[in-house]
Amino acid sequence: MPDPSQTPAISVRNLTVGFGEKNVLDGLSLDVRRGEILGLVGASGGGKSVLLRTIIGLIPPRQGRIAVMGTETDYGDTAAMQDIGRHWGILFQQGALFSSLTVQQNVQFPMRENLEISPTLLDELATAKLEMVGLSPDDGNKFPSELSGGMTKRAALARALALDPEIVFLDEPTSGLDPISASDFDALISTLQQTLGLTVFMVTHDLDSLNTVCDRVAALSDGKIVEVGPIEQLIGSQHPWVRSYFHNARARTRATPSH
Amino acid sequence: MSDPTLTRGGAPASLIASGPWTAAQSVSLERLAAALPTIDAQRKNVVIDLSRVEHLDTLGAWLLERVIRRYQLQDLKPTLVGVPERFRGLLEKIHDVNRRPPVLQPERNRLAVGLEHIGRATAGLYTDFGYFLAMLGAIGASLGGAVLRPRSLRATSTVYHLYRVGWQAVPIIFLITFLIGGIIAQQGIFHFRKFGADAYVVDMVGILVLREIGVLIVSIMVAGRSGSAYTAELGSMKMREEIDALRTMGRDPVSILVLPRVIALVCALPILTFLGSMAALYGGGLVAWFYGGMSPDIFIARLREAVSVTHFEVGIIKAPFMALVIGTVACSEGFRVKGSAESLGLQTTTSVVKSIFLVIVLDGLFAIFFASIGM
Numbered sequence A: 001m002p003d004p005s006q007t008p009a010i011s012v013r014n015l016t017v018g019f020g021e022k023n024v025l026d027g028l029s030l031d032v033r034r035g036e037i038l039g040l041v042g043a044s045g046g047g048k049s050v051l052l053r054t055i056i057g058l059i060p061p062r063q064g065r066i067a068v069m070g071t072e073t074d075y076g077d078t079a080a081m082q083d084i085g086r087h088w089g090i091l092f093q094q095g096a097l098f099s100s101l102t103v104q105q106n107v108q109f110p111m112r113e114n115l116e117i118s119p120t121l122l123d124e125l126a127t128a129k130l131e132m133v134g135l136s137p138d139d140g141n142k143f144p145s146e147l148s149g150g151m152t153k154r155a156a157l158a159r160a161l162a163l164d165p166e167i168v169f170l171d172e173p174t175s176g177l178d179p180i181s182a183s184d185f186d187a188l189i190s191t192l193q194q195t196l197g198l199t200v201f202m203v204t205h206d207l208d209s210l211n212t213v214c215d216r217v218a219a220l221s222d223g224k225i226v227e228v229g230p231i232e233q234l235i236g237s238q239h240p241w242v243r244s245y246f247h248n249a250r251a252r253t254r255a256t257p258s259h
Numbered sequence B: 001m002s003d004p005t006l007t008r009g010g011a012p013a014s015l016i017a018s019g020p021w022t023a024a025q026s027v028s029l030e031r032l033a034a035a036l037p038t039i040d041a042q043r044k045n046v047v048i049d050l051s052r053v054e055h056l057d058t059l060g061a062w063l064l065e066r067v068i069r070r071y072q073l074q075d076l077k078p079t080l081v082g083v084p085e086r087f088r089g090l091l092e093k094i095h096d097v098n099r100r101p102p103v104l105q106p107e108r109n110r111l112a113v114g115l116e117h118i119g120r121a122t123a124g125l126y127t128d129f130g131y132f133l134a135m136l137g138a139i140g141a142s143l144g145g146a147v148l149r150p151r152s153l154r155a156t157s158t159v160y161h162l163y164r165v166g167w168q169a170v171p172i173i174f175l176i177t178f179l180i181g182g183i184i185a186q187q188g189i190f191h192f193r194k195f196g197a198d199a200y201v202v203d204m205v206g207i208l209v210l211r212e213i214g215v216l217i218v219s220i221m222v223a224g225r226s227g228s229a230y231t232a233e234l235g236s237m238k239m240r241e242e243i244d245a246l247r248t249m250g251r252d253p254v255s256i257l258v259l260p261r262v263i264a265l266v267c268a269l270p271i272l273t274f275l276g277s278m279a280a281l282y283g284g285g286l287v288a289w290f291y292g293g294m295s296p297d298i299f300i301a302r303l304r305e306a307v308s309v310t311h312f313e314v315g316i317i318k319a320p321f322m323a324l325v326i327g328t329v330a331c332s333e334g335f336r337v338k339g340s341a342e343s344l345g346l347q348t349t350t351s352v353v354k355s356i357f358l359v360i361v362l363d364g365l366f367a368i369f370f371a372s373i374g375m
Helices: A048-055 A078-085 A103-114 A119-132 A137-141 A149-160 A179-196 A207-212 A231-235 A240-247 A249-258 B023-034 B058-073 B085-095 B110-148 B155-165 B167-195 B198-239 B242-248 B253-290 B296-306 B309-335 B341-372
Strands: A010-019 A022-032 A037-042 A063-068 A088-091 A167-171 A199-203 A216-221 A224-229 B005-008 B014-021 B045-056 B077-081
Touching: A010 A048, A022 A048, A022 A063, A022 A224, A037 A048, A037 A179, A037 A207, A048 A063, A048 A167, A048 A199, A088 A149, A103 A119, A103 A137, A103 A149, A119 A137, A119 A149, A119 B058, A119 B085, A149 A167, A149 A179, A179 A199, A179 A207, A179 B085, A216 A231, A216 A240, A224 A231, A224 A240, A231 A240, B005 B023, B014 B023, B014 B058, B023 B058, B045 B058, B045 B085, B058 B077, B058 B085, B110 B253, B110 B309, B155 B167, B155 B198, B155 B253, B167 B198, B167 B253, B198 B242, B198 B253, B198 B296, B198 B309, B198 B341, B242 B253, B253 B296, B253 B309, B309 B341
Parallel strands: A037 A199, A037 A216, A088 A167, A167 A199, B014 B045, B045 B077
Antiparallel strands: A010 A022, A010 A063, A216 A224, B005 B014
């Protein structure tokens, strides 16, 4: 048996996912290494979110295998999926905070469901998580509808980290944030990744995020991963879609000032 | 996996932590952190050796931090030694959290809380009534606008809502009123028979159904069926900022969303009341035939004697007013929905409860009115 710490955090082989007649993902393979931040780029509607949702078990695949931390996933087996689910935390695009619970209760929810912890410790831990993502303890008493966009993302990240997962899935974490908040959020992800030793799988369109925090970037086009590697490799890629993604007018104007 | 431990080390004021300090071991970890080994107050420096800790997560790191802070409260100087490199970042991060003492909510007198609740609820009645009047006024204003400029009325939307609250409601209205009519007839026959007055069941069914039951049952059904749908639709539009979007485009949400719905309801309810009353009479007639042994010919003949157009008018005149109340309450509650799913549910419940209550109150007022004008 191979050394468990050497197996990839997520390993996707030959994955085919489709709706109706059309296959959105067509024989896709991808490895996410332990402890790296992988950014996934792709056209809008090109299947990035489908890939993410398939890995976390919200969409059943038509074909192919997915292994998380070396364990093969079996989406029919609810109990096994719950065990695997303890390994990951998910930051949904809109936050998906429970609107009838306060932020503090939102963060406590996974802990309360999965762990045996006294109420005092639960409160202290929730506050700790909130402070780790840069929210103040007072924000914990607010309801999700009272939060700004950036605070919602932070609160949702705190909830995703509630069980100290090994893998964190981020679905467009910086979308809808102003550039300052977005780069703060990138810095936060980077710090947390280092302190907690996380593996981060990030779907993003934010070129700055790709440049600053991602160790590797994977490009999804036509249902397959067409290029994966450090950002420089993608910028130099000859694949037509990847080329146009990184060399269109917006990408150029944003890249220039840093040179 | 072994258990986490915190034991005294070889040196006098040293502790050794070992094992997995993770959330999976939360129960034993909490016990460890609660029952701290006492350290002689003479010795200032407490050394906690972490080199044997296998795993550490936020929970474990926080409990370690808690141990450190408790020793600090006892005027000791705890230090961590042998910290594995991979834990260093987490421990530093945790060192800064929970520094501010939590703000304690002062314990409040239960009686005062109860009184405050009653007071707020009473004051809330006024604001509720205010919202109702404001919505009624807004509907009136946009109806005025639609009368002046008939093209501004959303005809397609109105017809669509008429289809939904009128046509699609017909089967269930038929069924319910038919059953209610039958039940009233059965009860009437059963009890009137005791004093030989079972022929009068026709009068009772006819007058009761046409004047009161028909319109009431139909209004209550419509409040539950369509009023709740109105509140939920408008509420979720409010939540998703669609209503704000309309406003910013210079469009009045009341004339676009509310007026077609209310007009549809005002048109549909009299029709549904008529259909419902007929179904109830039909049900009553069938029961009188099969249960009371009264042939349909006699039932119809007696019905012709017993009821007049006045009874029918009294019932049907009320219907549009009931519809207006239901529509106004449903739409004003819909606009009061705030951000959360809970508030959507709350407002939908309020809408149905309030409109059924108002329908019954209005029916009582109409009863007084018609009695005083001799109808």
